[in-house]
Amino acid sequence: MAGIVNKNEIYTGQVIDFTHEGHGVVKFDRYPIFVPNAIKDETIEFKVIKVKKQFAIGKLITIKEASENRVEAPCEYYNVCGGCQLQHLGYSAQLEMKKEQVVNLFKRKSNFEDTIIHNTIGMENPWQYRNKSQIPVGRNREGEIELGFYRQRSHDIVNIDHCMIQDEKHDQIMIKLKALLEQINISVYNEQKHKGELRHIILRSGYYTGETMIIFVTNSKQLSHKNKIIEYITAEFDNVVSIKHNINLEKSNVIMGNTSHTLYGEETITDKLSEYQFKISDTSFYQINPVQTEKLYRKALEYAQLDGEETVIDAYCGIGTIGSYMSQQAKHVYGVEVVEQAIENAKENAEINHIDNATWEAGKAEEVILKWQKEGIKPEVVMVDPPRKGCDQTFIETLIELSPKRIVYISCNPATQVRDVEILKRSGYQLKEITPVDMFPHTTHVETVALIEKTNN
Template sequence: MGKVAPPVKKNEEIELVFEDITHEGAGVGKVNGYPLFVPNALPGEKALVKVIHVKKNFGFGKVLNRIQVSEERVDPPCNVYEKCGGCQLQHMSYEMQLDMKRKQVENTLRKIGHIEGIPIHDTIGMEEPWRYRNKVQIPVGSKNGELITGFYRQRSHDIIEDMDRCIITDETNDRLVEAVRAIADRLGISAYNEETHRGVLRHIMVRTGQVTKQSMVVIVTRKENVPELDAVVKEITKAFPEVKSIVQNINPERTNVILGRKTKLLWGEEYIYDKIGDIQFAISAKSFYQVNPIQTKKLYDKALEYASLTGAETVIDAYCGIGTISLFLAQKAKKVYGVEVVPEAIADAKANAKLNQIDNAEFFVGQAEKVMPWWKAQGLHPDVIVVDPPRKGCDEAFLQAMIEMKPKRIVYVSCNPSTLARDLRILEDGGFKTVEVQPVDMFPQTTHVECIALMSRVEE
């Protein structure tokens, strides 16, 4: 039998009805069973589509003209939405976004983890799903001899010029980025050029405490000696009383990593402060801190609920970062042990414990999969283990260490449903049962979904 050619050709124009949506937010329509993925298309819509790319089993297209429009479609309020790519779902009603995220978690757990028949709750959303990000980092470029700032266009390093705000970030951050750009431009500070590796100003980063409203400005430069920065500091501190810290970060490398190794305090304090619930956090230029504290509070409240602490439990918090979840848990646990591979994060965690006068949390630098067996050998028997791994999920050796420690409960916080499903399957095979899963919308208008799973050990 000869191989069957795809039923569409590149550059062909076809009418397509969309019946589904991908995890990336693209509409899915089929031609004789052959799926076409089309951005900015919603289920229930019909459109004239141009075929852009044809592969053996699927293709990609773009909408030329909408013939039928979904009731869930909304006008994106951002003027650069289609160029930027930072948000993928602004054309979709917020209710539909939340529903899509719940379905994504449900489908992924079923397909990858073979986990079904358990409650997967409605996604916890935001009352106001805009202006939620407390941190922004914006590249600097130049056009016609002037400095410009803006995110990169999708799949490029071209700065979007007509971008004067980002409506998912704190308004103060927008104003401060624009102020630093305008002052630097007036003072003749040159923009860094990736291709020639010349120029000075690479990025402007701003963090603002969601509760405290304190701001930190981080100016990322290619070289350390930039005399004009004194004048930038003077103007910013005069115009913006909420700024408590101005920092220079020096990144001399040819790299697309934003921050370099060296950080220098130019003015004010080394930290700004913010609160999540009753816990206060000191945040430095390089601290990892959740970008959406309103939703983080909801996520951690759920983690506390799942941990079911009475005050008698020993808890391990693996991948503890700067101690955010650990300090929440310590309010209700007998003892919390946090482990994290990044030494600076552990230094921050210890400082945050001290700041909140919490003395029943201990923090250790190391890889969780190596520290856990050592703890077990020392006779540490946790009642609850909380994990919040990076997108790649948990290391297999770490999952085995958890299984061997036999806690009563595991609370798994995940930013990637695929690796969550894979890891839950391993834990289920190792004697645990997934009880329920709660998706939380930490990043409205984007395709990202965070979720939290409760597992309990099956009694032998």
């Protein structure tokens, strides 16, 4: 199909759809051109900057006819920062776009025509929701400290003073730490040379408690000016209850290393979800958006259809958040997670919340579940919340052998979820319902929770 358009030439076209990355799609004779920042139903003028056999990439030049869903992005860094992709699209249209992504994956690209796909559950106030910020540290050409986020499709740092989707407390800490690091002239990491000390600063906060943890990630076994840093932070910020040093000596894009030390205060911070309290360590998985997490978990609990008599297995259980929710209506919950620190947190959290009908075990889900099966544990419901890569193939085979009545599958990547559900479908399961949940407003990410039931055949 190449030859329909030519590189560096300017064209006018109608935007007919969105890609999963939120780019507008223009088609010439069925040949798609993807144009960032263009919105469905707009007429645009664009320049072709890349031509491939199956598609082309365009750069938006002029909006001839704007969509009624186009809004002015409120963030001054929006056009350069890669953190958000959809601030130019009205929020209700974002929610509709995310539902369409799910419909496209499950109904148009896969054969789940009978599945009910609900509207996306959104936020009343879709700003300042992130309780975790991972901030790269660098220096500009003048040698000044930069803290911020990466430019789109690069590892160049956009130096910022505030972020409209992160906790406001993080803005204040970021600004003051920038001044401190400049003052002490700390060595910063150079990714190309794999030299220098400070790589990232990670901020984690309890949305409801306000407790904050600061983690300094270094390419060194010691944190320079450690005492001065601690003294400054504790004098400036009453809400900081934990300061940690994480060591990452690897030449990779992975942000955190495997070794952490507590420099000041507590090992964990505490947050609340509904009536439950949770202790969160520096390495624990905890949902980024607590307001939406409660909505997500309520929907998962609804799909589980518990009446107090069911045994539930919570695979990929993390620190036990969803398992705690399930425990209030289940006979017993068994949680498994490969990260040992998370299981320690889960046990501690169960004790804090007076949960006595839950068992937590560290290990690979497929191995631990088989062990439980040999011990006579037969779950009616399995709760699954895997990482972006989806469920491990061996785990799915184990799940099919376990044969629960219902599977509640939470996914942060519907593309891998549909792959896994297709395998389950071939083994006698039916995908009944999916509800998208907007965990990351103004980005293209969408979370889904699905109800999968065993058929009678």
